[in-house]
Amino acid sequence: MNDARPIRAKSGTNHEGTSAHNRRVMVDALRMNGALSRADLARATKLTKQTVSNIIDELEQEGLVTAQEAVRKGRGQPSTPYRLVPEGAFAIGLQIDRHLTRAIAVDLVGNVLTRAEANLPPDGPSHGATVILELIEKVRRDLAGLVAQSERRLVGLGAAMPGPFGVEATGDDPWMMAAWQKFPLLETLATGTGLGVRLQNDAAACATAERMVGAAQGLDHAVCLYLGYGIGAGLILGGELYSGANGNAGEIGMALLSASGSPTPLEHRASLASLYQHLAIDPADPGVYVMVNELALKDDVRIQSWIEEAVMDLRWSVHLIESLFDPQTVILCGGAPEALARRLIEAMHPLPSSIADRRDRTIPRFQLGMTDPWAVALGAAAEPISRAFDPSFAAILKDSL
Amino acid sequence: MNDARPIRAKSGTNHEGTSAHNRRVMVDALRMNGALSRADLARATKLTKQTVSNIIDELEQEGLVTAQEAVRKGRGQPSTPYRLVPEGAFAIGLQIDRHLTRAIAVDLVGNVLTRAEANLPPDGPSHGATVILELIEKVRRDLAGLVAQSERRLVGLGAAMPGPFGVEATGDDPWMMAAWQKFPLLETLATGTGLGVRLQNDAAACATAERMVGAAQGLDHAVCLYLGYGIGAGLILGGELYSGANGNAGEIGMALLSASGSPTPLEHRASLASLYQHLAIDPADPGVYVMVNELALKDDVRIQSWIEEAVMDLRWSVHLIESLFDPQTVILCGGAPEALARRLIEAMHPLPSSIADRRDRTIPRFQLGMTDPWAVALGAAAEPISRAFDPSFAAILKDSL
DNA sequence: AGAAATAAGTCAACACAATTGACCTAATAA
DNA sequence: TTATTAGGTCAATTGTGTTGACTTATTTCT
Numbered sequence: 001m002n003d004a005r006p007i008r009a010k011s012g013t014n015h016e017g018t019s020a021h022n023r024r025v026m027v028d029a030l031r032m033n034g035a036l037s038r039a040d041l042a043r044a045t046k047l048t049k050q051t052v053s054n055i056i057d058e059l060e061q062e063g064l065v066t067a068q069e070a071v072r073k074g075r076g077q078p079s080t081p082y083r084l085v086p087e088g089a090f091a092i093g094l095q096i097d098r099h100l101t102r103a104i105a106v107d108l109v110g111n112v113l114t115r116a117e118a119n120l121p122p123d124g125p126s127h128g129a130t131v132i133l134e135l136i137e138k139v140r141r142d143l144a145g146l147v148a149q150s151e152r153r154l155v156g157l158g159a160a161m162p163g164p165f166g167v168e169a170t171g172d173d174p175w176m177m178a179a180w181q182k183f184p185l186l187e188t189l190a191t192g193t194g195l196g197v198r199l200q201n202d203a204a205a206c207a208t209a210e211r212m213v214g215a216a217q218g219l220d221h222a223v224c225l226y227l228g229y230g231i232g233a234g235l236i237l238g239g240e241l242y243s244g245a246n247g248n249a250g251e252i253g254m255a256l257l258s259a260s261g262s263p264t265p266l267e268h269r270a271s272l273a274s275l276y277q278h279l280a281i282d283p284a285d286p287g288v289y290v291m292v293n294e295l296a297l298k299d300d301v302r303i304q305s306w307i308e309e310a311v312m313d314l315r316w317s318v319h320l321i322e323s324l325f326d327p328q329t330v331i332l333c334g335g336a337p338e339a340l341a342r343r344l345i346e347a348m349h350p351l352p353s354s355i356a357d358r359r360d361r362t363i364p365r366f367q368l369g370m371t372d373p374w375a376v377a378l379g380a381a382a383e384p385i386s387r388a389f390d391p392s393f394a395a396i397l398k399d400s401l
Numbered sequence: 402m403n404d405a406r407p408i409r410a411k412s413g414t415n416h417e418g419t420s421a422h423n424r425r426v427m428v429d430a431l432r433m434n435g436a437l438s439r440a441d442l443a444r445a446t447k448l449t450k451q452t453v454s455n456i457i458d459e460l461e462q463e464g465l466v467t468a469q470e471a472v473r474k475g476r477g478q479p480s481t482p483y484r485l486v487p488e489g490a491f492a493i494g495l496q497i498d499r500h501l502t503r504a505i506a507v508d509l510v511g512n513v514l515t516r517a518e519a520n521l522p523p524d525g526p527s528h529g530a531t532v533i534l535e536l537i538e539k540v541r542r543d544l545a546g547l548v549a550q551s552e553r554r555l556v557g558l559g560a561a562m563p564g565p566f567g568v569e570a571t572g573d574d575p576w577m578m579a580a581w582q583k584f585p586l587l588e589t590l591a592t593g594t595g596l597g598v599r600l601q602n603d604a605a606a607c608a609t610a611e612r613m614v615g616a617a618q619g620l621d622h623a624v625c626l627y628l629g630y631g632i633g634a635g636l637i638l639g640g641e642l643y644s645g646a647n648g649n650a651g652e653i654g655m656a657l658l659s660a661s662g663s664p665t666p667l668e669h670r671a672s673l674a675s676l677y678q679h680l681a682i683d684p685a686d687p688g689v690y691v692m693v694n695e696l697a698l699k700d701d702v703r704i705q706s707w708i709e710e711a712v713m714d715l716r717w718s719v720h721l722i723e724s725l726f727d728p729q730t731v732i733l734c735g736g737a738p739e740a741l742a743r744r745l746i747e748a749m750h751p752l753p754s755s756i757a758d759r760r761d762r763t764i765p766r767f768q769l770g771m772t773d774p775w776a777v778a779l780g781a782a783a784e785p786i787s788r789a790f791d792p793s794f795a796a797i798l799k800d801s802l
Numbered sequence: 803a804g805a806a807a808t809a810a811g812t813c814a815a816c817a818c819a820a821t822t823g824a825c826c827t828a829a830t831a832a
Numbered sequence: 833t834t835a836t837t838a839g840g841t842c843a844a845t846t847g848t849g850t851t852g853a854c855t856t857a858t859t860t861c862t
Contacts, residue, residue: 009430009445029410044410076838221646244727245622254724258659259717316660323655326645393794477809
């Protein structure tokens, strides 16, 4: 009678899926190449001129693309390049960090339009949620003041916070991140803002940012090594952000540094937390960023000694990432002060030899990405944009609607 | 004038892409669920009854599915379940190992129809290629003798060999694997057989096998830890095999076991190579498999001491894999003799705590997959089947045709 | 028994989106 | 001036999933 066992199957697709994909492919092509004519797009996407023409007409009507002046290039009718209209869409990003929260508004091409931050009250999520919702409201109002129709073109809210998610807390937790994990954040944000909300960990958010406006643009295989209070990896695999079965992929900070003996998590050694400890400064102090940056600029010996240690672990991490993910490049990004990040990059050479040593290599094995305390918030904001406009398998299928 | 810089864009799709995807979804659903009625398929794939009906009619005509007897279940018209026809498609798999080569023929559902192996001449690829082509010919003839029309239904040839690919050789290489890497294997096989050919490393092949007929069936996020002469990981990420930018993803054997001091590659400690060394036996001896299996069965002390050491490294590996990939499960598979594999699995407990410790867990964190010296060859054969019939993003796009 | 309800599956008309091939336009090269 | 080339449009066509009414076969209710 009742067949209990549910049927597992992938979703099918139909015309709308096809159409949605092709529209996304256009937007993606324009994002990566700046401005392209209809004929260019047809060649690049392998669609017919006519199809491209129809889609571009639609996108133009919707205000997502616009024609530039015709350009003559050689023989034949001049081409009319189209480019993305930044004001075509907006998204809001939210970063929840240990002692503060940041909100940011970006447009279709990743320009930051407005931003705001606030301290998180130390008494946990239920009070903190109010602060957050107010912060989002503020950014939303500012955005509305800056551009007309912003509300109509708001595609969603992206949130980022330290992971891992859905796992029992371990050890000390002065900033109540564990409490935040249990708090029904997404529901609160969704009902409080009326927007669609998704959650990423901070490394994933950084990778999303690097993919939209940073060093991972146009790359289908890249790993962002995020050095923040902890350390994590944001994974761009096969052209999409990879989150794993539970949204926890890339938690390299938990990787143990030796199989036998007394293994230490990478996080305990290579992270800003370890730097703060090494320098004996209070991570909650709002001045740490500037302080560390200046120490790095003047090559302070204590920073140098930390860098020497950390670089060994980072070399190991890069080698590990290359061995396991075989990416086109590894990008150092995240909340580390810029001067520190530069010192680290310099100190990384020479990289240990790995399968990434290839003759056909055109991109550096390891490079510096964004070093901006707002990178995570930016990535959080980039997520809804990416969800709405980037080509992806999921977007074609019926169950995505 | 000449705009040098090429335009980068993803491919668009059209009706044929839609259709191709939906057909694959049907086959996939039948593979995972055994037998389903048209109505079941419609519900599971979110397509309409009519669409499913049309596709099933086609598939039936093509001999890929067949109706079973109608079953009455509760009220309403009895349903007619359809199942895959094993003889609907065949593929040939080829394993090139250090001193021998294996060929195998499988059908649509992964049944092994015939197999053969041969020693690889020690004088390198150009002579070896002849041996291989003869071996494939033999398997192909045997297959043709076993089932009618097999040639018409042959979807391709999959090859598997130890990786990594495209990297300068390192260290000693008694079996000339480096020479094999340089040899134009794919071209030789393609012209020699007239079939489409793809290459995987052995860990990836194992994962492909586990996905078609093993422990990874129906899982979208699984990692196969392949313990063979070396050690590697086959990655099933987001429902597809992930190969990285250069086909080298999952090379966990190269992971270094400690950041500072004198780091050792995992491969030097946890691999059958290390076991052979520990036991002081010649890995080229064709009797090693049986020998090791018997030693494991009688709990030989030398085996036990190796296991104790190896298990520490394997625990570390599983923890690392869980931290970086966040899979639903980790599967131990590959060419290790079964008794040894069982001993290893037993000795793995307790696993180190990791982000994989979740309350909502239904599958074991770590489990035993296939322990069959033919697993790699089977996976190699599974690849063309998977390519031809599994749903995938690439299969929808125009540039896949 | 008979009627109602329920579920599987089919039929024929339809809608949607990409394709096709002819055609127009605007530029450069001969 | 004319031929050639490239961008782009027009209108008809094709392929594929959808829709809603209908048929068939079975169980459940009265």
